[in-house]
Amino acid sequence: MTGLTLTDEILAITLIWGFVFIYAVMGSMDFGAGFWSMIYINRKKTNATNIANRYLSPTWEVSNVFIVALVVAIYSMFPRAAYSLGTILLVPGSLILLLLAIRSAFLVFSHTAEKYKRHLVYVSGISGIIIPALLMAVLPISQGGYVIEVDGRESLSLARLFTSPNVYAFMAFAISSSLFLSSLLLADYSKTSDDMRAYDVYKRDAIITGPLSLISAFFIMFTLEREASWIFSEMMKNVPLLIASAICFLLAGIALIIPGKKGTRGIPRVAVVIAIVQYLLASYVYGQAHLPYIVYPNVTIQSGFTDPNSFRAVFIVYVVGFAILFPGFYYFWSLFMKNKSLQQSEE
Amino acid sequence: MTVSDLVIARAMFGTTMAFHIIFATLGIGIPFMILISELLFLKTKDQDFSIMAKRWTKAKGVLLGIAIPSGTIAGVSLSLLWPGFMEVIGRVMALPFQIEIYAFFIEALFLSIYVYAYDRISAKARIISLTLVTFGALASGVLISNVHAFESTPAGFRVENGHIVDVDPWAAFFNPSFYVTAGHVALTALMTGAFVMGATAAYKMLRNSPGSRSYKFHSKALVMSLVTGGIIALLSSLNGHASAQHLHEYQPEKLAAAEGLFETQSHAPLLIGGTVDPDTQEVKWGIEIPWALSFLAGNSFDTVVRGLNEFPREHWPPLFVHTMFNGMVGIGMYTLLIAVLGVFWIKFLKKEAVPKWLLWAVTLSGPLSVLAIEFGWILACTGRQPWTIYHVLSTADSVTSQTNLGTLYMLFVLVYLLLGVAVIAVLYYYFKRHPLMNDLSNQTDGDDKNYTVH
Ligand code: HDD
Ligand code: HEM
Ligand code: HEM
Numbered sequence: 001m002t003g004l005t006l007t008d009e010i011l012a013i014t015l016i017w018g019f020v021f022i023y024a025v026m027g028s029m030d031f032g033a034g035f036w037s038m039i040y041i042n043r044k045k046t047n048a049t050n051i052a053n054r055y056l057s058p059t060w061e062v063s064n065v066f067i068v069a070l071v072v073a074i075y076s077m078f079p080r081a082a083y084s085l086g087t088i089l090l091v092p093g094s095l096i097l098l099l100l101a102i103r104s105a106f107l108v109f110s111h112t113a114e115k116y117k118r119h120l121v122y123v124s125g126i127s128g129i130i131i132p133a134l135l136m137a138v139l140p141i142s143q144g145g146y147v148i149e150v151d152g153r154e155s156l157s158l159a160r161l162f163t164s165p166n167v168y169a170f171m172a173f174a175i176s177s178s179l180f181l182s183s184l185l186l187a188d189y190s191k192t193s194d195d196m197r198a199y200d201v202y203k204r205d206a207i208i209t210g211p212l213s214l215i216s217a218f219f220i221m222f223t224l225e226r227e228a229s230w231i232f233s234e235m236m237k238n239v240p241l242l243i244a245s246a247i248c249f250l251l252a253g254i255a256l257i258i259p260g261k262k263g264t265r266g267i268p269r270v271a272v273v274i275a276i277v278q279y280l281l282a283s284y285v286y287g288q289a290h291l292p293y294i295v296y297p298n299v300t301i302q303s304g305f306t307d308p309n310s311f312r313a314v315f316i317v318y319v320v321g322f323a324i325l326f327p328g329f330y331y332f333w334s335l336f337m338k339n340k341s342l343q344q345s346e347e
Numbered sequence: 348m349t350v351s352d353l354v355i356a357r358a359m360f361g362t363t364m365a366f367h368i369i370f371a372t373l374g375i376g377i378p379f380m381i382l383i384s385e386l387l388f389l390k391t392k393d394q395d396f397s398i399m400a401k402r403w404t405k406a407k408g409v410l411l412g413i414a415i416p417s418g419t420i421a422g423v424s425l426s427l428l429w430p431g432f433m434e435v436i437g438r439v440m441a442l443p444f445q446i447e448i449y450a451f452f453i454e455a456l457f458l459s460i461y462v463y464a465y466d467r468i469s470a471k472a473r474i475i476s477l478t479l480v481t482f483g484a485l486a487s488g489v490l491i492s493n494v495h496a497f498e499s500t501p502a503g504f505r506v507e508n509g510h511i512v513d514v515d516p517w518a519a520f521f522n523p524s525f526y527v528t529a530g531h532v533a534l535t536a537l538m539t540g541a542f543v544m545g546a547t548a549a550y551k552m553l554r555n556s557p558g559s560r561s562y563k564f565h566s567k568a569l570v571m572s573l574v575t576g577g578i579i580a581l582l583s584s585l586n587g588h589a590s591a592q593h594l595h596e597y598q599p600e601k602l603a604a605a606e607g608l609f610e611t612q613s614h615a616p617l618l619i620g621g622t623v624d625p626d627t628q629e630v631k632w633g634i635e636i637p638w639a640l641s642f643l644a645g646n647s648f649d650t651v652v653r654g655l656n657e658f659p660r661e662h663w664p665p666l667f668v669h670t671m672f673n674g675m676v677g678i679g680m681y682t683l684l685i686a687v688l689g690v691f692w693i694k695f696l697k698k699e700a701v702p703k704w705l706l707w708a709v710t711l712s713g714p715l716s717v718l719a720i721e722f723g724w725i726l727a728c729t730g731r732q733p734w735t736i737y738h739v740l741s742t743a744d745s746v747t748s749q750t751n752l753g754t755l756y757m758l759f760v761l762v763y764l765l766l767g768v769a770v771i772a773v774l775y776y777y778f779k780r781h782p783l784m785n786d787l788s789n790q791t792d793g794d795d796k797n798y799t800v801h
Pocket of ligand 2: 357358360361362364365367368429432491492494495721724725728729731732733734735742745
């Protein structure tokens with residue numbers, strides 16, 4: 001889409017892409033952390049579960065606000081697209097909502113009902129890790145080919161959806177990326193809290209799940225070429241960025257094994273940042289190739305766009321709102337993420 | 348689209364909202380009561396208020412586990428079930444949703460700070476955090492209710508040949524119902540928080556003998572709740588009266604259905620109770636107070652109140668909203684009475700032991716307030732039928748074109764049942780394992796921390 005000027009539509013879709021990206025990262029870390037806290041619940045020797053919980057307890061709520069923000073952004077900036085998406089996503093959307101409800105509730109309950117902690121953690125861990133897979137399935141749906149028309153009504157063909165290798169590739173990518181990003185983050189988090197046992201556990205997990213996510217990314221490209229060649233060929237116009245993304249992946253891996261301070265191996269903070277850059281590049285290429293379609297081939301960013309007056313008001317509210325909220329985010333972050341002594345005082 | 352799919356969609360959305368509103372209202376009311384406890388603690392230095400705040404915070408944390416996902420369901424279902432409606436809202440009335448996101452952020456950020464950093468921040472920072480939590484929750488309630496206000500009194504756009512033109516998003520935001528609705532929703536949520544807290548205290552007093560340490564503790568909570576609740580209940584009913592006058596002006600069909608009035612007339616009677624029968628055009632078994640409705644609607648007996656017969660029958664809302672209206676107003680009066688009686692008994696008669704019947708009556712006021720919230724919303728939403736946007740967009744034109752919603756509806760109901768039972772069980776077991784006596788005897792116990800580290 002070279003040659004596009006910065007129109008309101010482009011501004012709006014960029015904002016939405018930004019929300020998708022933020023939620024993809026925060027959500028991955030959130031759901032992944034829930035999964036790890038389940039996996040390590042029986043390991044008495046490491047603190048891995050506690051590390052995961054300590055990250056999760058104050059953050060799941062904030063991550064949840066981002067998915068709400070994303071949905072709201074879509075219906076306020078592209079109401080026509082929201083109409084189509086709302087119609088075709090009724091079934092998968094409802095399933096996501098139900099899983100999300102079960103997951104969040106049981107996550108909270110597991111901190112309160114000590115006696116049933118184990119069961120509750122299992123329910124929230126498992127339901128949580130399915131959610132990214134279902135959310136990610138929205139991407140192939142938006143690429144077209146799964147919507148059929150019956151009696152003049154559009155609806156989603158679940159049969160087609162669940163027999164498509166491309167859909168499974170996206171799902172595999174979602175799950176492996178959640179595990180990869182969350183283990184990286186938790187490795188960093190453990191290291192900041194000087195919990196080297198947990199650090200080793202999460203570093204190992206990142207080294208295992210990272211390559212899995214890369215393999216599924218290749219699998220996406222491979223199936224994309226056959227199932228949605230229009231977007232594949234657009235993406236191929238940006239091969240350098242895709243290669244850069246793959247290089248970032250390698251660099252993140254290297255950052256995990258090079259010697260760090262105090263005789264430990266790996267500098268996880270650097271690995272987290274590089275991995276995020278890796279995802280940023282890849283999702284930029286995907287997002288750009290997707291334009292101008294929101295739902296291929298019927299809804300484009302132009303046809304789906306809201307009223308210009310409305311957009312202007314909404315946009316101003318975004319800018320003002322984030323300016324006001326920024327100090328709050330900073331205070332939050334410094335209380336829970338940065339301050340080492342505070343993290344430890346919880347032991 | 349068959350009729351039954353429309354009915355299922357309505358039932359589905361109504362169920363989701365009825366479920367969410369319980370937790371959303373408590374999500375506004377409880378932090379407000381925690382804030383009052385913290386303020387009283389700061390003022391009196393009485394440790395009991397601090398313990399009260401901590402215990403209610405724990406409850407709030409658990410309720411949040413349902414409030415947030417059910418709200419997320421509500422927000423997304425709007426698009427899934429009513430895509431036609433949300434297309435219009437997206438064009439014209441996106442601002443409240445947008446601003447609400449910030450209210451959520453404020454609430455989520457500062458609640459996490461209050462809960463998880465309780466022991467690390469100063470008393471002042473705690474009060475500020477709680478004020479912001481209450482503000483965030485109130486703001487989100489008010490903002491989302493403003494979408495409902497817009498549905499009743501749409502403004503800020505015109506429809507020309509089926510297209511929406513001349514959009515003025517701020518005029519839509521400040522639609523004629525904004526202030527009345529915001530005030531009523533905010534006040535009733537705060538009052539519900541107070542009565543739910545008071546009800547818990549009263550119930551606990553029934554379980555403990557007068558003079559015991561626990562009895563004294565709960566009796567402080569009771570006074571605090573009844574004073575707060577009573578004042579706000581009074582304001583709520585005054586403002587509810589303004590809501591009704593507002594209906595008289597803007598949505599006469601709804602008022603007529605709520606009051607069971609068929610003929611347009613001055614000196615209209617007020618009918619309380621009974622059932623509205625559309626065939627005989629009368630309210631069966633109702634109590635009639637002559638002229639009162641005219642006076643309530645327009646402050647004068649000469650006010651002409653429009654009756655249902657003035658409107659085409661297919662525009663009549665379901666007539667059972669009369670019962671919802673009576674229920675809501677009745678409960679408002681009841682809570683007011685109970686608050687006055689309770690405060691009179693404890694503060695003015697200076698009796699330590701409160702009679703059992705009064706404690707039971709207060710216990711009842713908690714669930715009743717929640718019920719009044721449900722009644723109010725059913726009156727407001729069902730009373731708007733057959734429109735989603737009054738005289739602009741019908742419910743039938745808003746609904747999704749998908750069919751076979753029955754299975755999904757069943758799934759949602761099952762999950763709500765599961766979560767509803769689970770949340771009660773979790774609260775019950777938590778407070779059973781952490782009885783008040785533990786907190787009272789060991790006031791520095793860090794047990795209320797939210798991570799279990801073992
Ligand atoms: C504790 C809850 C509670 C109590 C005691 C009352 N209300 Fe209420 N009422 C609500 C809770 C509520 C509510 C849930 O907040 C509603 C639903 C929609 C809204 O805007 O507020 C509502 C709506 C609502 C409406 C409809 C507004 C509309 O359709 O948009 C009217 C006319 C009244 N109320 C009037 C009253 C009166 C005259 C009361 C006298 C005591 C009263 N309410 C007490
Ligand atoms: C939280 C408390 C609420 C409750 C308990 C509630 C209840 C209901 C019920 C029972 C219905 C079905 C009406 C019927 O078909 O008879 C309904 C419909 C609806 N409500 Fe509400 N509602 C609430 C809040 C809201 C708010 C805040 C909005 C605006 C954002 C809203 C918008 C709608 C819409 C769009 C419908 C569907 C179309 C219709 O039936 O008119 N509701 N609600
Ligand atoms: C159609 C109507 C509604 C929608 C779409 C909706 C949406 C939501 C969403 C998405 C959340 C979760 C936010 C988060 O992730 O933190 C939420 C929570 C909340 N909602 Fe609703 N809501 C509706 C009706 C209402 C009403 C009528 C009220 C109040 C009168 C209300 C008050 C709240 C409050 C206070 C919370 C925060 C809960 C807590 O923190 O305890 N909502 N709502």
